[in-house]
Amino acid sequence: MDGRHIQTVDGNTVLNVARQNRIYIPTLCYHPKTRQAGKCRMCVVEVERMPGLQTACSLAAREGMVIHTSTQRVVETRKMIVELLLANGKHNCIACEANGACELQEVAYRLGIEKPSFPIAERDMPVDTSCPMIIRDMNKCIHCYRCVNGCNNIVVNEVLEMGYRGSRMTVVCDTDKPMGESSCVVCGECVQLCPTGALVEKKAMGKGREWDTNQTRTTCPYCGVGCQIRLHVRDNEIIKVTGEENVEPNFGTLCVKGRFGYDFVHSPHRLRKPLLRKNGRLEEVSWDAALDFTAEKLLEIKKTSGPGSIVGIGCARSTNESNYVMMKFMRAVVGTNNVDHCART
Numbered sequence: 001m002d003g004r005h006i007q008t009v010d011g012n013t014v015l016n017v018a019r020q021n022r023i024y025i026p027t028l029c030y031h032p033k034t035r036q037a038g039k040c041r042m043c044v045v046e047v048e049r050m051p052g053l054q055t056a057c058s059l060a061a062r063e064g065m066v067i068h069t070s071t072q073r074v075v076e077t078r079k080m081i082v083e084l085l086l087a088n089g090k091h092n093c094i095a096c097e098a099n100g101a102c103e104l105q106e107v108a109y110r111l112g113i114e115k116p117s118f119p120i121a122e123r124d125m126p127v128d129t130s131c132p133m134i135i136r137d138m139n140k141c142i143h144c145y146r147c148v149n150g151c152n153n154i155v156v157n158e159v160l161e162m163g164y165r166g167s168r169m170t171v172v173c174d175t176d177k178p179m180g181e182s183s184c185v186v187c188g189e190c191v192q193l194c195p196t197g198a199l200v201e202k203k204a205m206g207k208g209r210e211w212d213t214n215q216t217r218t219t220c221p222y223c224g225v226g227c228q229i230r231l232h233v234r235d236n237e238i239i240k241v242t243g244e245e246n247v248e249p250n251f252g253t254l255c256v257k258g259r260f261g262y263d264f265v266h267s268p269h270r271l272r273k274p275l276l277r278k279n280g281r282l283e284e285v286s287w288d289a290a291l292d293f294t295a296e297k298l299l300e301i302k303k304t305s306g307p308g309s310i311v312g313i314g315c316a317r318s319t320n321e322s323n324y325v326m327m328k329f330m331r332a333v334v335g336t337n338n339v340d341h342c343a344r345t
Protein backbone atom coordinates (compact mmCIF):
# COMPACT_ATOMS: atom_id res chain seq x y z
CA MET A 1 0.00 0.00 0.00
CA ASP A 2 1.49 3.32 -1.16
CA GLY A 3 4.84 1.53 -1.64
CA ARG A 4 4.83 -0.11 1.79
CA HIS A 5 4.84 -3.88 2.28
CA ILE A 6 2.10 -4.65 4.79
CA GLN A 7 1.07 -7.94 6.32
CA THR A 8 -2.50 -8.48 7.42
CA VAL A 9 -4.98 -11.27 7.98
CA ASP A 10 -6.79 -12.54 4.89
CA GLY A 11 -10.18 -10.86 4.47
CA ASN A 12 -9.38 -7.69 6.44
CA THR A 13 -10.75 -4.72 4.51
CA VAL A 14 -8.38 -2.39 2.71
CA LEU A 15 -9.77 0.45 4.84
CA ASN A 16 -8.92 -1.36 8.08
CA VAL A 17 -5.46 -2.19 6.80
CA ALA A 18 -4.88 1.49 5.98
CA ARG A 19 -6.13 2.67 9.39
CA GLN A 20 -4.12 0.06 11.25
CA ASN A 21 -1.04 1.38 9.44
CA ARG A 22 -1.83 5.10 9.81
CA ILE A 23 -2.54 5.65 6.12
CA TYR A 24 -5.29 8.25 5.65
CA ILE A 25 -8.34 7.20 3.65
CA PRO A 26 -11.34 9.49 4.23
CA THR A 27 -14.79 8.03 4.85
CA LEU A 28 -18.27 9.43 5.38
CA CYS A 29 -20.78 6.58 5.27
CA TYR A 30 -18.50 4.07 7.00
CA HIS A 31 -18.64 3.77 10.78
CA PRO A 32 -17.02 0.91 12.72
CA LYS A 33 -20.40 0.04 14.26
CA THR A 34 -22.46 0.11 11.07
CA ARG A 35 -19.47 -1.23 9.12
CA GLN A 36 -19.15 -1.65 5.37
CA ALA A 37 -21.34 0.83 3.60
CA GLY A 38 -19.97 1.52 0.08
CA LYS A 39 -22.40 4.41 -0.44
CA CYS A 40 -20.46 7.67 -0.34
CA ARG A 41 -17.42 6.43 -2.29
CA MET A 42 -15.10 8.74 -0.36
CA CYS A 43 -12.78 5.84 0.40
CA VAL A 44 -11.99 4.98 -3.22
CA VAL A 45 -8.48 3.71 -3.98
CA GLU A 46 -6.67 2.42 -7.04
CA VAL A 47 -5.72 -1.25 -7.06
CA GLU A 48 -3.35 -2.49 -9.74
CA ARG A 49 -4.88 -5.07 -12.09
CA MET A 50 -8.42 -4.14 -10.95
CA PRO A 51 -10.70 -2.03 -13.17
CA GLY A 52 -11.96 1.40 -12.06
CA LEU A 53 -11.69 2.72 -8.52
CA GLN A 54 -12.44 0.41 -5.60
CA THR A 55 -14.14 1.30 -2.30
CA ALA A 56 -11.67 0.49 0.48
CA CYS A 57 -14.42 -0.09 3.07
CA SER A 58 -15.86 -3.03 1.13
CA LEU A 59 -12.76 -4.48 -0.53
CA ALA A 60 -11.07 -7.44 1.16
CA ALA A 61 -7.28 -7.30 1.23
CA ARG A 62 -5.63 -10.19 -0.61
CA GLU A 63 -2.12 -11.52 -0.96
CA GLY A 64 -0.10 -9.51 -3.49
CA MET A 65 -2.51 -6.57 -3.87
CA VAL A 66 -0.85 -3.31 -4.90
CA ILE A 67 -2.90 -0.37 -3.64
CA HIS A 68 -2.53 3.38 -4.18
CA THR A 69 -4.57 5.54 -1.80
CA SER A 70 -3.84 9.07 -2.99
CA THR A 71 -3.18 9.21 -6.73
CA GLN A 72 -4.37 12.27 -8.65
CA ARG A 73 -7.34 10.29 -9.96
CA VAL A 74 -8.32 9.23 -6.44
CA VAL A 75 -8.00 12.74 -5.00
CA GLU A 76 -9.94 14.31 -7.87
CA THR A 77 -12.73 11.77 -7.45
CA ARG A 78 -12.96 12.47 -3.72
CA LYS A 79 -13.02 16.21 -4.37
CA MET A 80 -15.84 15.81 -6.86
CA ILE A 81 -17.88 13.78 -4.36
CA VAL A 82 -17.44 16.35 -1.58
CA GLU A 83 -18.26 19.23 -3.93
CA LEU A 84 -21.44 17.44 -5.04
CA LEU A 85 -22.45 16.83 -1.41
CA LEU A 86 -21.82 20.46 -0.49
CA ALA A 87 -23.68 21.71 -3.56
CA ASN A 88 -26.72 19.54 -2.93
CA GLY A 89 -27.23 20.47 0.69
CA LYS A 90 -27.42 23.63 2.72
CA HIS A 91 -24.12 23.98 4.48
CA ASN A 92 -23.25 27.07 6.45
CA CYS A 93 -20.53 25.85 8.77
CA ILE A 94 -20.31 29.11 10.75
CA ALA A 95 -23.82 28.70 12.10
CA CYS A 96 -23.85 24.91 12.23
CA GLU A 97 -23.92 23.10 15.56
CA ALA A 98 -21.61 20.41 14.15
CA ASN A 99 -18.85 22.86 13.24
CA GLY A 100 -15.60 21.33 14.46
CA ALA A 101 -17.08 17.85 14.85
CA CYS A 102 -18.38 17.34 11.31
CA GLU A 103 -16.81 14.63 9.17
CA LEU A 104 -17.91 16.31 5.91
CA GLN A 105 -16.25 19.55 6.99
CA GLU A 106 -13.10 17.64 7.98
CA VAL A 107 -12.86 15.89 4.61
CA ALA A 108 -13.46 19.17 2.75
CA TYR A 109 -10.69 20.76 4.82
CA ARG A 110 -8.28 17.91 4.16
CA LEU A 111 -8.99 18.12 0.41
CA GLY A 112 -8.63 21.91 0.38
CA ILE A 113 -12.20 22.61 -0.78
CA GLU A 114 -13.48 26.08 0.09
CA LYS A 115 -16.70 25.87 -1.90
CA PRO A 116 -18.12 23.77 -4.74
CA SER A 117 -16.88 24.72 -8.21
CA PHE A 118 -20.43 24.51 -9.63
CA PRO A 119 -23.74 26.19 -8.73
CA ILE A 120 -25.32 25.29 -5.41
CA ALA A 121 -28.81 23.79 -5.62
CA GLU A 122 -29.62 24.66 -2.03
CA ARG A 123 -32.14 22.43 -0.33
CA ASP A 124 -34.83 24.14 1.67
CA MET A 125 -36.54 21.50 3.76
CA PRO A 126 -38.21 22.49 7.03
CA VAL A 127 -36.11 21.73 10.09
CA ASP A 128 -37.83 19.17 12.34
CA THR A 129 -37.79 20.45 15.93
CA SER A 130 -40.68 18.30 17.16
CA CYS A 131 -38.55 15.95 19.26
CA PRO A 132 -37.73 17.33 22.71
CA MET A 133 -34.09 16.21 22.48
CA ILE A 134 -33.08 16.00 18.80
CA ILE A 135 -33.08 18.49 15.94
CA ARG A 136 -33.26 17.07 12.42
CA ASP A 137 -32.06 19.30 9.61
CA MET A 138 -32.22 17.17 6.49
CA ASN A 139 -30.72 20.01 4.46
CA LYS A 140 -27.40 18.85 5.92
CA CYS A 141 -28.01 15.14 5.33
CA ILE A 142 -25.53 13.40 3.01
CA HIS A 143 -27.57 10.17 2.73
CA CYS A 144 -24.91 8.07 4.34
CA TYR A 145 -27.46 5.69 5.94
CA ARG A 146 -25.55 5.56 9.23
CA CYS A 147 -28.60 6.69 11.25
CA VAL A 148 -30.84 4.27 9.36
CA ASN A 149 -28.47 1.36 10.03
CA GLY A 150 -28.07 2.35 13.68
CA CYS A 151 -31.79 2.69 14.34
CA ASN A 152 -32.69 -0.56 12.56
CA ASN A 153 -29.73 -2.82 13.27
CA ILE A 154 -28.03 -1.60 16.45
CA VAL A 155 -30.82 -0.36 18.72
CA VAL A 156 -33.46 -2.17 16.60
CA ASN A 157 -36.10 0.50 17.11
CA GLU A 158 -36.93 0.50 13.38
CA VAL A 159 -38.02 4.12 13.15
CA LEU A 160 -35.79 5.53 10.41
CA GLU A 161 -35.78 4.71 6.73
CA MET A 162 -34.69 6.46 3.56
CA GLY A 163 -37.77 7.88 1.85
CA TYR A 164 -38.61 9.51 -1.50
CA ARG A 165 -36.40 9.36 -4.58
CA GLY A 166 -33.92 11.48 -6.52
CA SER A 167 -33.31 15.01 -5.27
CA ARG A 168 -36.18 14.63 -2.75
CA MET A 169 -34.55 11.62 -1.08
CA THR A 170 -34.41 12.07 2.68
CA VAL A 171 -34.45 10.15 5.95
CA VAL A 172 -37.99 9.71 7.27
CA CYS A 173 -39.37 8.66 10.66
CA ASP A 174 -42.02 5.91 10.39
CA THR A 175 -44.35 6.95 7.56
CA ASP A 176 -42.73 10.39 7.25
CA LYS A 177 -43.95 11.73 10.58
CA PRO A 178 -42.26 14.49 12.57
CA MET A 179 -39.75 12.79 14.87
CA GLY A 180 -41.65 13.92 17.98
CA GLU A 181 -44.81 12.19 16.77
CA SER A 182 -43.10 9.02 15.57
CA SER A 183 -42.31 5.78 17.41
CA CYS A 184 -38.81 7.11 18.21
CA VAL A 185 -37.74 6.31 21.78
CA VAL A 186 -35.16 9.14 21.77
CA CYS A 187 -32.16 6.93 22.41
CA GLY A 188 -29.99 9.27 20.33
CA GLU A 189 -28.12 6.47 18.54
CA CYS A 190 -28.80 8.20 15.21
CA VAL A 191 -27.36 11.47 16.51
CA GLN A 192 -24.23 9.75 17.73
CA LEU A 193 -23.71 8.11 14.33
CA CYS A 194 -24.51 11.10 12.11
CA PRO A 195 -21.32 12.46 10.53
CA THR A 196 -22.76 15.95 9.90
CA GLY A 197 -25.02 18.52 11.55
CA ALA A 198 -28.16 16.84 10.19
CA LEU A 199 -28.94 15.32 13.60
CA VAL A 200 -27.88 17.22 16.70
CA GLU A 201 -28.68 17.34 20.42
CA LYS A 202 -31.25 20.08 21.04
CA LYS A 203 -30.15 20.92 24.57
CA ALA A 204 -26.54 21.43 23.48
CA MET A 205 -27.42 23.95 20.76
CA GLY A 206 -25.33 27.09 21.03
CA LYS A 207 -23.68 25.99 24.27
CA GLY A 208 -20.20 25.29 22.98
CA ARG A 209 -18.14 24.02 20.07
CA GLU A 210 -16.23 20.76 20.20
CA TRP A 211 -12.98 22.64 20.79
CA ASP A 212 -14.52 24.70 23.65
CA THR A 213 -15.35 21.69 25.77
CA ASN A 214 -13.41 19.50 28.15
CA GLN A 215 -14.31 15.87 27.70
CA THR A 216 -14.24 13.30 30.45
CA ARG A 217 -14.99 9.61 30.28
CA THR A 218 -17.08 8.30 33.13
CA THR A 219 -19.77 5.75 34.01
CA CYS A 220 -23.46 6.49 33.55
CA PRO A 221 -25.03 6.96 36.99
CA TYR A 222 -28.47 5.59 36.15
CA CYS A 223 -28.37 1.80 36.40
CA GLY A 224 -26.20 -1.20 37.04
CA VAL A 225 -25.26 -1.82 33.39
CA GLY A 226 -22.45 0.70 33.80
CA CYS A 227 -22.49 2.22 30.31
CA GLN A 228 -19.42 4.26 29.50
CA ILE A 229 -20.22 7.88 28.70
CA ARG A 230 -18.33 11.01 27.71
CA LEU A 231 -19.24 14.26 29.41
CA HIS A 232 -18.78 17.39 27.30
CA VAL A 233 -18.21 20.18 29.80
CA ARG A 234 -17.93 23.91 29.28
CA ASP A 235 -17.46 26.39 32.13
CA ASN A 236 -18.11 23.65 34.66
CA GLU A 237 -21.46 22.79 33.07
CA ILE A 238 -22.29 19.51 31.32
CA ILE A 239 -23.61 20.57 27.92
CA LYS A 240 -23.81 17.17 26.25
CA VAL A 241 -23.36 13.46 26.90
CA THR A 242 -22.22 10.99 24.25
CA GLY A 243 -21.64 7.25 24.45
CA GLU A 244 -18.00 6.20 24.65
CA GLU A 245 -17.16 4.39 21.41
CA ASN A 246 -15.23 1.11 21.20
CA VAL A 247 -15.54 0.13 24.86
CA GLU A 248 -17.70 -2.34 26.73
CA PRO A 249 -20.43 -2.68 27.74
CA ASN A 250 -22.30 -0.28 25.45
CA PHE A 251 -19.90 0.58 22.57
CA GLY A 252 -21.35 4.09 22.27
CA THR A 253 -25.03 3.15 22.57
CA LEU A 254 -27.06 4.73 25.39
CA CYS A 255 -30.68 4.93 26.52
CA VAL A 256 -32.64 8.16 26.71
CA LYS A 257 -31.80 8.68 30.39
CA GLY A 258 -28.08 8.10 30.02
CA ARG A 259 -27.76 10.35 26.98
CA PHE A 260 -30.16 13.17 27.76
CA GLY A 261 -30.96 13.00 31.48
CA TYR A 262 -27.98 14.89 32.86
CA ASP A 263 -29.74 18.11 33.95
CA PHE A 264 -30.17 16.81 37.51
CA VAL A 265 -26.46 17.37 38.08
CA HIS A 266 -26.98 21.12 37.99
CA SER A 267 -30.47 21.18 39.53
CA PRO A 268 -30.89 23.71 42.37
CA HIS A 269 -33.37 21.24 43.89
CA ARG A 270 -30.73 18.59 44.59
CA LEU A 271 -30.40 17.61 48.24
CA ARG A 272 -27.06 18.85 49.43
CA LYS A 273 -27.69 18.54 53.19
CA PRO A 274 -29.70 15.99 55.19
CA LEU A 275 -33.25 17.04 56.08
CA LEU A 276 -35.23 15.96 59.16
CA ARG A 277 -38.95 16.46 59.59
CA LYS A 278 -39.64 18.49 62.71
CA ASN A 279 -43.18 19.55 63.59
CA GLY A 280 -44.31 18.56 60.10
CA ARG A 281 -41.61 20.60 58.29
CA LEU A 282 -38.37 19.45 56.71
CA GLU A 283 -35.37 21.20 58.26
CA GLU A 284 -31.67 21.08 57.38
CA VAL A 285 -29.55 19.26 59.97
CA SER A 286 -25.91 18.15 60.24
CA TRP A 287 -24.83 14.68 59.08
CA ASP A 288 -24.13 13.70 62.70
CA ALA A 289 -27.65 14.65 63.77
CA ALA A 290 -29.19 12.79 60.80
CA LEU A 291 -27.16 9.63 61.42
CA ASP A 292 -27.83 9.67 65.18
CA PHE A 293 -31.55 10.00 64.52
CA THR A 294 -31.50 7.13 61.99
CA ALA A 295 -29.54 4.86 64.35
CA GLU A 296 -31.93 5.62 67.22
CA LYS A 297 -34.98 4.80 65.10
CA LEU A 298 -33.48 1.56 63.76
CA LEU A 299 -32.59 0.43 67.28
CA GLU A 300 -36.08 1.29 68.49
CA ILE A 301 -37.77 -0.66 65.67
CA LYS A 302 -35.42 -3.62 66.16
CA LYS A 303 -36.21 -3.69 69.89
CA THR A 304 -39.96 -3.39 69.57
CA SER A 305 -40.63 -5.36 66.33
CA GLY A 306 -37.48 -7.44 65.71
CA PRO A 307 -34.82 -7.16 62.94
CA GLY A 308 -37.11 -8.91 60.45
CA SER A 309 -39.27 -5.80 60.35
CA ILE A 310 -36.43 -3.81 58.77
CA VAL A 311 -35.64 -3.90 55.02
CA GLY A 312 -32.63 -2.52 53.14
CA ILE A 313 -33.03 -1.47 49.48
CA GLY A 314 -29.78 -0.89 47.58
CA CYS A 315 -29.54 1.81 44.94
CA ALA A 316 -28.66 1.20 41.30
CA ARG A 317 -26.94 4.58 41.13
CA SER A 318 -24.55 3.67 43.94
CA THR A 319 -21.26 1.89 43.42
CA ASN A 320 -20.86 -1.84 43.98
CA GLU A 321 -18.81 -1.01 47.06
CA SER A 322 -21.57 1.12 48.61
CA ASN A 323 -24.16 -1.57 47.92
CA TYR A 324 -21.85 -4.19 49.45
CA VAL A 325 -21.46 -2.10 52.61
CA MET A 326 -25.23 -1.63 52.82
CA MET A 327 -25.77 -5.38 52.50
CA LYS A 328 -23.15 -6.10 55.22
CA PHE A 329 -24.74 -3.49 57.48
CA MET A 330 -28.17 -5.07 57.14
CA ARG A 331 -26.99 -8.66 57.71
CA ALA A 332 -24.22 -8.15 60.28
CA VAL A 333 -25.40 -5.07 62.20
CA VAL A 334 -29.18 -4.99 61.89
CA GLY A 335 -29.41 -8.79 61.78
CA THR A 336 -31.77 -9.34 58.86
CA ASN A 337 -31.51 -10.89 55.42
CA ASN A 338 -34.16 -8.52 54.07
CA VAL A 339 -31.90 -6.99 51.44
CA ASP A 340 -32.98 -6.06 47.93
CA HIS A 341 -32.06 -3.72 45.10
CA CYS A 342 -34.11 -1.09 43.32
CA ALA A 343 -33.14 -2.48 39.89
CA ARG A 344 -35.28 -5.55 40.72
CA THR A 345 -38.36 -3.68 41.86
Ligand code: SF4
Nearest residue numbers: 091092093096102197
Ligand atom coordinates in the same frame (compact mmCIF):
# COMPACT_ATOMS: atom_id res chain seq x y z
S1 SF4 B 1 -23.04 19.71 8.39
FE1 SF4 B 1 -20.81 19.98 8.37
S2 SF4 B 1 -20.36 20.78 6.36
FE2 SF4 B 1 -22.56 21.07 6.70
S3 SF4 B 1 -22.75 23.12 7.62
FE3 SF4 B 1 -22.56 21.70 9.30
S4 SF4 B 1 -20.37 21.67 9.79
FE4 SF4 B 1 -20.58 22.54 7.74
Ligand code: SF4
Nearest residue numbers: 151157184187188190
Ligand atom coordinates in the same frame (compact mmCIF):
# COMPACT_ATOMS: atom_id res chain seq x y z
S1 SF4 C 1 -33.32 8.41 18.61
FE1 SF4 C 1 -33.08 6.15 18.59
S2 SF4 C 1 -35.14 5.36 18.17
FE2 SF4 C 1 -35.17 7.55 17.63
S3 SF4 C 1 -34.71 7.58 15.46
FE3 SF4 C 1 -32.75 7.85 16.51
S4 SF4 C 1 -31.92 5.76 16.71
FE4 SF4 C 1 -34.08 5.56 16.18
Ligand code: SF4
Nearest residue numbers: 141142144145147194
Ligand atom coordinates in the same frame (compact mmCIF):
# COMPACT_ATOMS: atom_id res chain seq x y z
S1 SF4 D 1 -29.18 12.12 8.92
FE1 SF4 D 1 -26.96 12.01 9.26
S2 SF4 D 1 -26.57 9.81 9.61
FE2 SF4 D 1 -28.59 9.98 8.69
S3 SF4 D 1 -28.25 9.68 6.49
FE3 SF4 D 1 -28.24 11.90 6.89
S4 SF4 D 1 -26.09 12.42 7.25
FE4 SF4 D 1 -26.26 10.21 7.42
